[in-house]
Amino acid sequence: MKGTTPLMLTLLLLLHLPPVCVAENLRTPQYFYCGFSQTWWSARSYCRQHHTDLVTISGQADNAQAVRVHGWIGLHRGWGDPVWRWSRGNQRANFTSWEPSHPQDHEHCAFKYQGQTVWESDQCNTLHTFTCWNERLILVKENKTWEEALEHCRTMEDQDPMDPMAYNSHRYNLATLVTADDHHYAQEKIQEATTDTLFSALPFSLDLHSCI
Numbered sequence: 001m002k003g004t005t006p007l008m009l010t011l012l013l014l015l016h017l018p019p020v021c022v023a024e025n026l027r028t029p030q031y032f033y034c035g036f037s038q039t040w041w042s043a044r045s046y047c048r049q050h051h052t053d054l055v056t057i058s059g060q061a062d063n064a065q066a067v068r069v070h071g072w073i074g075l076h077r078g079w080g081d082p083v084w085r086w087s088r089g090n091q092r093a094n095f096t097s098w099e100p101s102h103p104q105d106h107e108h109c110a111f112k113y114q115g116q117t118v119w120e121s122d123q124c125n126t127l128h129t130f131t132c133w134n135e136r137l138i139l140v141k142e143n144k145t146w147e148e149a150l151e152h153c154r155t156m157e158d159q160d161p162m163d164p165m166a167y168n169s170h171r172y173n174l175a176t177l178v179t180a181d182d183h184h185y186a187q188e189k190i191q192e193a194t195t196d197t198l199f200s201a202l203p204f205s206l207d208l209h210s211c212i
Contacts, residue, residue: 027185029062030134031055031069037127040109043072044087047132053088055133059095063117072130073119075110084110088135137175139190150174 032051034043040054047054054074057063066073074087075096084093084103096119103110103121111128112119122128144152153173177183 027181028136029055029065030136031066032132032134033068033070034130034132037129038072039127040072040076040124040130043128043130044074047130051132052135053133055131056086056088056091057095057097058086063095063097066112067117068114069112069131070114071128072109072111075119076124077108079108137185 032047034046038046044054054072055066055069056074057066057069075084075093076087077084084096085091086093097117099118099120102119107121107123109124109126110119110121111130140152142152150173175186177186
């Protein structure tokens with residue numbers, strides 16, 4: 001309509017990879033074990049370059065799912081700082097699962113052994129293997145029209161540079177929220193938003209799931 005202000009949108013981007021299982025939801029973490037040893041700082045750099053970050057374990061349910069995680073995780077603290085934080089977003093850790101004799105005062109980074117739900121501290125320059133993860137739902141704090149939002153999503157990290165217009169060449173797309181938990185998870189994510197409007201649907205029906 002003439003004179004109407006275009007709808008301004010906050011984007012939710014969803015990793016667009018082949019489907020794996022319809023029972024899987026957006027909260028299901030996607031872990032990538034790296035079997036070569038690095039310092040905590042080098043491990044974090046590698047994860048940020050190739051994935052989202054070192055693993056974040058934000059609660060008891062996450063910790064149970066992360067039982068197979070091995071090596072460095074994203075938990076760390078600064079020198080002289082008693083507060084442990086996650087590498088992703090520098091978020092304060094409201095949940096921890098330390099082995100009884102940990103953390104040690106002179107150690108500032110955390111790792112865990114596969115098959116264990118407790119964590120240990122170590123000096124950050126020690127060499128350990130590590131585990132990265134991919135965040136499946138990404139909030140973009142920018143105002144866009146719907147068409148601009150779609151273009152923004154689809155021009156992020158095109159998978160096939162020889163065919164950038166092909167739908168399957170795109171790594172990201174506007175999100176489809178399938179389950180009730182997907183909607184709850186999206187609501188949690190948009191608590192971070194600075195705008196009032198959320199757009200979270202594709203122009204056609206498509207379930208998007210992640211796999212390696």
